[in-house]
Amino acid sequence: MPGRTRRRRQGRRATRCPSRPGPIRPRAEARCGAGSSTPTRPPGACPGRFPRASAPGGRCAVVAASAGGGRGGRTARVPCGGHPVVVHVTCPHGAGPVPPGVPPQVSPGVSPAGDSSRAVPLAAPAPPLGNTSGMRITLPSGTPAEIHRHDNPRMGLVIACDIWGLRPLYDEMVRNLAEKWQMSVAAVEPFPGLDLPADDMAPRAAAIPRLSDDDNLRDLTEAADALGTPVTGLIGYCLGGMYCFKAARSERFARIASFYGMIVVPEAWRSKSQGEPLAHLINGYAENVLAILGGKDPYTPAADIDQLRSTGATCVVYPEAEHAFAHDPSRPVHRPDDAADAYARAEAWLLSALG
Structure with missing residues (x-):
């Protein structure tokens, strides 16, 4: 035969x-x-x-x-x-194609400074062999995380994911940030132990009141510990951006960059286990926080941004940007130029922790 x-x-x-x-x-x-x-x-x-x-x-x-x-x-x-x-x-030598369903997604924008190298590709060819290594791990709490350790990291970086959780977007983001910014990077699942659909927002939003600040912030800290870097920063998006504000209650993260995180917990998300971000900032280390915000984001109205500024956090507002304009090029609201500039600012902010 x-x-x-x-x-x-x-x-x-x-x-x-x-x-x-x-x-x-x-x-x-x-x-x-x-x-x-x-x-x-x-x-x-x-x-x-x-x-x-x-x-x-x-x-x-x-x-x-x-x-x-x-x-x-x-x-x-x-x-x-x-x-x-x-x-x-x-195999990094070309033995097999990119997994189906994961098309290359690159943020092609150029920052106002004209430095196109600062734009962070969210999916791109593998970095040079030996520069990074990555895998899915389980934190001591039982929460999954994607981790990539750089051979010679300048610092560590933990990513707090958006409401859709760990997925190929974050696997690629972790790898590319590790390569682009020369950092060891870990992204953490925000809904550990919950069986939630990958394509339906409603059940995920309904699960947020059941989340615990203490548990989620513990997971971010455990991810930082797993990186083993002397200096570690935190970056987060949407729901994860809100947890970035809450993480400012301690000095575990030397610098924090929140992308369009909710400044006030939305009414539908409130519960006894969900504290207000502003309270954590006021009683914590708001001066370590950079907030990347959209001027047309309904989750961060101007009045909330004013309150955020009053805590001592640094705020950068992109006037025409909507919610989630930077981290996922597949979204209709993606703004390449604003995204490139925001990532350049976030990188500089995080690295400022090194002095």
């Missing part, structure tokens, strides 16, 4: 990288055979990089069994600290 023979041969060829030897990059999830959520690194492994996994002949060991996401997603066993770690990986 020639067809069956041809398929078997194709499967065998798929177990190796067709281009050149090299390390594989952990992609979506790691499961440690010894029960540890974070595999230990063997002696001599480069900090921030997984050890090399090779097939006979020194070639990239990307196995043929599909682990979801099309040919780009595979499973491989990587020796780590004396026991195997099973990881979902993508």
